[in-house]
């Protein structure tokens with residue numbers, strides 16, 4: 001873990017915002033040069049996939065199992081400005097369980113009038129809610145980091161859109177899952193920032209009415225025992241990953257038995273987090 005990580009723990013203000021709205025934005029999490037590089041690599045990976053699947057250039061497209069697609073993505077696994085905050089939300093016994101790289105080109109011929117007519121409201125990994133939620137019980141279990149790789153400081157740019165506070169609603173709190181309603185918020189965020197959100201938050205992708213293509217990488221972290229949501233083809237990373245990266249890539253020294261146990265040799269992120277908390281307490 002980068003030694004600077006300890007300066008980026010979850011703050012009280014962020015924890016409160018997350019509790020209240022189900023998300024918060026952290027600016028300047030990626031330096032400009034890295035943002036540009038990640039944007040280019042995301043475009044390359046998405047376009048290779050478009051060619052493979054014959055997906056038109058003007059349609060949005062996301063590539064699942066994204067993290068292993070380029071060597072340079074490995075550094076995001078334990079990124080020092082975001083992962084400490086995820087530890088603050090879920091604790092340190094976590095892993096990466098789902099990664100997506102997404103390209104959203106301008107929606108040709110569409111205007112802001114059309115914007116509210118296209119939505120797909122959902123919560124993430126929704127079967128968790130379906131199978132676990134009862135009355136007011138609906139555990140969080142996972143959190144996503146959306147890295148903003150293109151400017152999203154104005155609305156109608158395919159901004160991540162959510163109903164603030166809706167992480168506490170087991171059922172969709174609006175009336176139309178296909179429309180953007182008035183209580184929806186288009187989250188504004190500069191290039192290089194991260195949107196950290198609760199998987200229970202009701203959110204939707206939206207049309208891009210601007211003239212610039214939107215790029216984002218979404219990395220989902222969960223407790224270690226949750227099944228991965230994509231193939232997680234990362235074996236080629238394991239040899240050169242640091243111990244903390246290996247934990248976050250789902251590796252256990254105890255095989256399948258490890259992920260629902262807390263063997264100390266599987267949990268270097270926990271050692272790091274506890275040491276940092278102790279340091280902060282003195």
Ligand SMILES: O=C(O)CCC(=O)C(=O)O
Pocket residue numbers: 100102124144158159160161203204205206218
């Ligand atoms: O594209 C978006 O803004 C939404 C993506 C999304 O639903 C997700 O990452 O879970």
Ligand SMILES: [Fe+2]
Pocket residue numbers: 122123124203
């Ligand atoms: Fe989602």
